[in-house]
Every structure is written in structure tokens, then in C-alpha cells.
Amino acid sequence: MSAPKLKLSQIRSTIGRSHPQRRILEGLGLRGIGKTVTVDNTPSFRGMVKKVLHLVKVEEVSS
Numbered sequence: 001m002s003a004p005k006l007k008l009s010q011i012r013s014t015i016g017r018s019h020p021q022r023r024i025l026e027g028l029g030l031r032g033i034g035k036t037v038t039v040d041n042t043p044s045f046r047g048m049v050k051k052v053l054h055l056v057k058v059e060e061v062s063s
Contacts, residue, residue: 002062003041004041004060004061004062005039005040005041005060005061005062006040006041006045006046006049006058006059006061007036007037007038007058007059007060007061008028008030008036008038008049008056008057009034009035009036009057009059010030010031010032010033010034010035010036010055010056011033011056011057012033012054012055012056013033014055017055020051021051021052021055024048024051024052025052025055027048028048028049028052028056030056038061041060
């Protein structure tokens with residue numbers, strides 16, 4: 001059984017957001033509204049998600 005992952009979907013634009021928030025979304029692999037990525041559920045990714053929680057929708061999935 002593999003570890004759970006996080007499914008992230010960008011739901012808000014980066015227009016008017018700070019440069020660090022834009023860089024975090026880029027680091028997560030999100031490039032625009034409606035884009036979805038799956039990342040490992042690790043403390044580093046959870047910390048990044050916490051910083052941009054208002055811009056993304058998060059779901060936990062088992063892969």
C-alpha cells in the first residue's frame with residue numbers, strides 16, 4: 001500500500017499576489033486556474049500548500 005498523496009487544483013489567479021506565492025505555486029507545478037497536480041503528502045509540500053491555501057483546492061487521495 002502506498003502513502004497517501006495530495007491532489008491540488010488551482011482555483012484562483014496569481015494576479016495581484018506576492019512574488020513568493022507565485023513561486024510556491026510554480027514549485028508545486030501549478031501553472032494556471034483549473035490545472036491539477038498530485039504531490040506527495042510530506043511536511044515540505046504541506047507547508048507550501050498552507051502558504052497558498054486560499055488559491056488552491058486540496059484533496060487527499062490514495063494512489
